[in-house]
Amino acid sequence: MNLTPLQTAMLDGAHGRAAQKSMQILAALGKIYGAEELIPVTSVQIAGVSYANLGEAGLAFLSDMADGGGKTRVLTTLNPAGMDIENWQALGISPEFARDQTRVIEAFSRMGVVATCSCTPYLVGNVPLYGQHIAWSESSAVCFANSVLGARTNREGGPSALASALTGFSPAYGLHLDEQRVPRLHFHVEAPLSGTFQFGALGKVIGEIIEKRATRPVPYLTGIPQASLEELKSFCASIATYGGAGLFHIQGVTPEASLFAVPAESITISSQQIHQAIEHLSNAADEPDFISLGCPHLSIDEIAHLAQLLVGRQVRKEFWITTARPIKQMADRMGYTRIIEQAGAKFAADTCCVVAPIQGRFKTLLTDSAKACYYARGKNKFNTLYRSFEEVVNEATR
Amino acid sequence: MNLTGRTISNGQAQGSALVSQMGISFFGGVDPETGLVTETGHDLYGQSIAGKVLVFPTGKGSTVGSYTLYRLKANGLAPCAILNRECETITAVGCIISDIPCVDLLAIDQIQTGMQVAVNADEGIVTITQSPCLQETT
Numbered sequence: 001m002n003l004t005p006l007q008t009a010m011l012d013g014a015h016g017r018a019a020q021k022s023m024q025i026l027a028a029l030g031k032i033y034g035a036e037e038l039i040p041v042t043s044v045q046i047a048g049v050s051y052a053n054l055g056e057a058g059l060a061f062l063s064d065m066a067d068g069g070g071k072t073r074v075l076t077t078l079n080p081a082g083m084d085i086e087n088w089q090a091l092g093i094s095p096e097f098a099r100d101q102t103r104v105i106e107a108f109s110r111m112g113v114v115a116t117c118s119c120t121p122y123l124v125g126n127v128p129l130y131g132q133h134i135a136w137s138e139s140s141a142v143c144f145a146n147s148v149l150g151a152r153t154n155r156e157g158g159p160s161a162l163a164s165a166l167t168g169f170s171p172a173y174g175l176h177l178d179e180q181r182v183p184r185l186h187f188h189v190e191a192p193l194s195g196t197f198q199f200g201a202l203g204k205v206i207g208e209i210i211e212k213r214a215t216r217p218v219p220y221l222t223g224i225p226q227a228s229l230e231e232l233k234s235f236c237a238s239i240a241t242y243g244g245a246g247l248f249h250i251q252g253v254t255p256e257a258s259l260f261a262v263p264a265e266s267i268t269i270s271s272q273q274i275h276q277a278i279e280h281l282s283n284a285a286d287e288p289d290f291i292s293l294g295c296p297h298l299s300i301d302e303i304a305h306l307a308q309l310l311v312g313r314q315v316r317k318e319f320w321i322t323t324a325r326p327i328k329q330m331a332d333r334m335g336y337t338r339i340i341e342q343a344g345a346k347f348a349a350d351t352c353c354v355v356a357p358i359q360g361r362f363k364t365l366l367t368d369s370a371k372a373c374y375y376a377r378g379k380n381k382f383n384t385l386y387r388s389f390e391e392v393v394n395e396a397t398r
Numbered sequence: 399m400n401l402t403g404r405t406i407s408n409g410q411a412q413g414s415a416l417v418s419q420m421g422i423s424f425f426g427g428v429d430p431e432t433g434l435v436t437e438t439g440h441d442l443y444g445q446s447i448a449g450k451v452l453v454f455p456t457g458k459g460s461t462v463g464s465y466t467l468y469r470l471k472a473n474g475l476a477p478c479a480i481l482n483r484e485c486e487t488i489t490a491v492g493c494i495i496s497d498i499p500c501v502d503l504l505a506i507d508q509i510q511t512g513m514q515v516a517v518n519a520d521e522g523i524v525t526i527t528q529s530p531c532l533q534e535t536t
Contacts (some may be wrong), residue, residue, distance in 0.1 A: 024408075029487060029490060031404065056469065057465045057468045057469025058462070060468065060472060157487055158461060
């Protein structure tokens with residue numbers, strides 16, 4: 001691989017231990033995946049923030065990088081933490097966990113990482129532009145950045161994203177390259193779709209089809225005349241979770257779709273397949289004891305809608321609304337927070353039901369998120385009930 | 399006998415080989431507090447990877463596995479070197495952040511459990527210095 005003088009100097013340790021370690025990581029990945037060079041990136045999103053996933057080892061590594069002089073060279077934001085940074089007590093988080101989680105946030109902050117603690121960086125000021133090279137982890141945000149914004153990133157892991165943040169580079173392979181962004185499999189969506197819940201189901205159907213193919217082809221969708229930001233956010237989270245997808249194109253909706261012809265191999269997605277996926281996402285016979293909206297984090301528009309639905313109603317169960325802190329602050333200003341909290345639901349900013357340490361605390365999750373269902377079952381051993389946004393609110397207040 | 403491969407993570411080490419025919423998921427598949435393989439159904443199930451030249455085709459699973467290797471190293475339970483047929487992100491990053499020598503693109507079917515192996519990851523050279531039978535008789 002060809003390195004520039006700056007990159008070589010970093011590799012030789014002239015820019016400190018953290019930059020050297022970072023450059024070693026990027027050079028090794030470049031070698032493994034056949035990159036010819038390391039290219040500059042304009043934005044980084046780092047996953048692997050919850051202490052529940054990092055553990056003491058992950059924290060030790062992050063502290064070591066901060067001690068080793070690690071400083072971000074480009075705008076870098078952070079994935080959700082394991083708790084609401086300001087309001088963890090109300091969510092039943094232990095003081096020990098809160099202390100360790102705070103140490104993680106501090107290590108990142110020392111390196112200049114902006115502690116947004118959100119899986120939707122594109123809603124809180126980290127918005128890459130069309131054609132820009134970036135290094136993002138968080139699979140749902142990767143999919144959104146590539147597909148909806150037209151930026152270019154591979155599906156990075158936490159350490160490789162940090163390495164890009166501390167050097168400003170990423171190896172040029174995979175989705176950074178034109179030829180890897182060409183769609184190879186056509187999906188004609190016959191089913192009419194609306195809402196985060198139906199788009200989540202579509203992500204599961206298509207994700208499971210591409211996951212079975214060794215080449216994991218980039219999907220090209222037709223038959224979807226329009227989709228909202230929230231619907232695309234839900235679809236991204238689901239197709240990334242169930243299919244490992246980093247990029248898709250939707251004719252007439254996403255910006256790169258018009259660059260390509262419709263792929264020859266075609267699969268039709270029927271309403272029946274969508275309904276089947278919806279059925280499979282529920283496996284609980286019992287009542288939910290935990291309800292969550294906000295995977296990925298809710299937009300201000302979704303919170304406004306939620307507040308409207310909750311006016312004058314009372315929530316009967318543990319109900320978490322997960323979103324980014326700046327979005328929550330807008331909700332405070334608009335009076336949405338007051339309505340939602342008076343109804344008995346709880347805001348859990350900075351975190352989500354996937355990364356919070358809630359294993360063993362609940363039995364059955366009710367949600368509108370296909371991604372949340374996957375992790376609730378696999379990681380937390382919960383049963384799941386999958387419903388539309390409005391039905392979730394109805395069941396919560398019944 | 400010498401095998402030549404590609405340097406993934408620099409360093410040199412020497413130890414007894416522990417060979418798996420299966421992928422290894424460090425996160426959830428290896429206990430960082432004991433160094434034992436805990437994945438049920440794995441061909442190394444119940445064995446310790448501590449201090450071994452760990453040989454397996456390729457890594458798998460969550461990217462948090464890189465940190466598991468770091469934690470194994472901190473606990474003194476990491477393999478002394480890792481040899482792969484084809485390395486991937488999780489193992490590569492784990493080895494680099496933990497200073498574990500790693501070489502891939504190797505004919506790992508030449509190595510059997512118990513053989514003494516010297517790894518010069520800087521040069522990408524793996525030397526099998528002693529067969530398992532010889533080891534038993536000496």
